[in-house]
Amino acid sequence: xxxxxxxxxxxxxxxxxxxxxxxxxxxxxxxxxxxxxxxxxxxxxxxxxxxxxxxxxxxxxxxxxxxxxxxxxxxxxxxxxxxxxxxxxxxxxxxxxxxxxxxxxxxxxxxxxxxxxxxxxxxxxxxx
Amino acid sequence: xxxxxxxxxxxxxxxxxxxxxxxxxxxxxxxxxxxxxxxxxxxxxxxxxxxxxxxxxxxxxxxxxxxxxxxxxxxxxxxxxxxxxxxxxxxxxxxxxxxxxxxxxxxxxxxxxxxxxxxxxxxxxxxxxxxxxxxxxxxxxxxxxxxxxxxxxxxxxxxxxxxxxxxxxxxxxxxxxxxxxxxxxxxxxxxxxxxxxxxxxxxxxxxxxxxxxxxxxxxxxxxxxx
Numbered sequence: 398x399x400x401x402x403x404x405x406x407x408x409x410x411x412x413x414x415x416x417x418x419x420x421x422x423x424x425x426x427x428x429x430x431x432x433x434x435x436x437x438x439x440x441x442x443x444x445x446x447x448x449x450x451x452x453x454x455x456x457x458x459x460x461x462x463x464x465x466x467x468x469x470x471x472x473x474x475x476x477x478x479x480x481x482x483x484x485x486x487x488x489x490x491x492x493x494x495x496x497x498x499x500x501x502x503x504x505x506x507x508x509x510x511x512x513x514x515x516x517x518x519x520x521x522x523x524x525x
Numbered sequence: 526x527x528x529x530x531x532x533x534x535x536x537x538x539x540x541x542x543x544x545x546x547x548x549x550x551x552x553x554x555x556x557x558x559x560x561x562x563x564x565x566x567x568x569x570x571x572x573x574x575x576x577x578x579x580x581x582x583x584x585x586x587x588x589x590x591x592x593x594x595x596x597x598x599x600x601x602x603x604x605x606x607x608x609x610x611x612x613x614x615x616x617x618x619x620x621x622x623x624x625x626x627x628x629x630x631x632x633x634x635x636x637x638x639x640x641x642x643x644x645x646x647x648x649x650x651x652x653x654x655x656x657x658x659x660x661x662x663x664x665x666x667x668x669x670x671x672x673x674x675x676x677x678x679x680x681x682x683x684x685x686x687x688x689x690x691x692x693x694x695x696x697x698x699x700x701x702x703x704x705x706x707x708x709x710x711x712x713x714x715x716x717x718x719x720x721x722x723x724x725x726x727x728x729x730x731x732x733x734x735x736x737x738x739x740x741x742x743x744x745x746x747x748x749x750x751x
Contacts, residue, residue, distance in 0.1 A: 403557070403725045405635045415625040422621060422745075426614045429596055429750055439751065446746040450739055457628050457735045459728075467554050471564055478575045485579050489586030502589035508681035510597040511671060 404459040414456045421445050557725045560732070567736045570699075574740050577692045578747060584684045593680035595749050598671060599663070613749050616659050617741065623652030624738040627707075627731045634727035639714055642727060646711035649734060653704040660697050664690070689748060696744055699737050706730060 425445035428438060455461040460468055496502045537545055554561040585592055600607035630645035667673040667689075675690050677683040710730045713719060719726055 403560075403635055403723075403728050405632065408629065408632055411625065411628045411632065415621070415628070418621045418624070419618065422614070422617050425746070425750060426610065426617070429610050432596070442746050442750045446742055449742045453624065453735055453739050453742065457624055457738075458732055464555055467556060467561070467564065470554070471568060474568055475571050475575070478572070478579075481575070481579055482582065485583045486586065489583045492587040493589060496587070496589045500589075504589075506589070506591045506681075508591035508593045509679060510594050511600075511680075512597065514679055 404462055406459075406462070410456060414452050417452060418449055421449050425449075557723075557729075559729050560725060563729045563732050567732065570736065574692075574695075574743070577688075577695065578743065581688045581692065581747065584688055585682070588682045588684055590682040592682050593678065593685050598667070598673075598680065599749060601666075610749055612659060612663055613745065616656055616663075617745055619652050619656050619659070620738050620741050623649045623656070624735055626652065627734045631728045631731045634714065634719075634724035637720075637724065639717065642724075643711050643715045646707050646714065646727070646730075650704045650707040650711065653700050653707070653734075653737075657697055657700050657704070660693065660700075664693075692744060692748065696737070696740055699740065703734050703737050706733065 422445075425442055428441045428445075433441060460471060463471075497504055536542055596609040597607075599613055600609045601612045602608070603611075626645050627649040630642050630649060633641040633645060667686075672679050673686045673689075675687040678686050707730055710726060714724075714727065
């Protein structure tokens with residue numbers, strides 16, 4: 398086998414993807430910085446995550462230029478993981494609900510923040 | 526070139542048939558064997574990390590204790606008001622930068638530019654080591670300042686610490702191994718070890734490094750942002 402049979406592409410495409418990854422990472426950081434919440438937060442974060450992961454796998458890891466036999470070996474098996482995620486999400490929701498209903502756990506419990514513990518910040522006293 | 530022994534009843538059966546099936550010349554992947562093996566390793570590693578993340582999903586859904594607010598816990602103050610997640614953002618940029626230098630190292634490797642390849646791999650390893658250093662800082666802040674332990678924390682759900690330390694620790698271990706692996710490859714490049722063997726090894730090491738970056742993309746989203 399020729400020793401230079403590997404993946405070789407113009408440097409330009411790497412620079413472009415590199416810049417793109419920076420932009421998308423900044424965007425996903427800004428989602429938190431501006432405290433976007435709710436369904437919009439999930440949509441944006443997951444969208445940026447998939448875009449970043451996709452470009453890393455496709456371009457940096459050269460999958461887009463590989464032969465289909467290898468591409469399916471790489472991307473095929475992880476698809477079953479979606480099934481696992483789905484099953485465990487259903488099971489998790491059921492377990493949580495039963496703990497609320499049968500064990501009487503508090504539905505409205507709120508997490509503390511460092512500001513609550515170290516004083517300062519929120520300026521309100523909640524009984525621990 | 527040994528073809529599987531074919532009788533009039535089709536291929537040989539039993540033990541002989543099994544050996545024939547596995548040893549006959551059949552090539553599925555037209556890439557260097559090291560690259561195919563690295564990909565198989567990365568696919569298996571994908572399963573490990575996904576199992577961790579699914580464990581996290583399940584634990585976070587089932588616990589009825591409130592989940593700590595990551596945005597405030599991972600905030601860092603530079604003298605003034607704490608900036609949410611700033612350290613994690615910098616770590617993300619450091620890792621992306623290292624991925625870029627690695628992609629260029631692969632490119633210069635195939636051009637047989639040993640000096641540039643060596644320094645680009647060194648830069649990648651340097652950014653990787655920086656990342657691990659920042660992670661050590663992050664962990665020590667969580668452990669000593671915030672009192673987060675694998676078995677509990679002052680903010681909310683006790684599972685937060687165990688799952689956080691396990692997954693980010695396992696990722697940090699990957700980065701650390703990657704830095705060692707890259708330095709090993711870098712010095713072999715410098716010595717001209719791959720002049721005859723070919724420079725696929727740089728691409729293979731690159732695959733591992735990009736995978737580490739890839740895992741961080743998911744950790745960044747699920748542990749820090751959501």
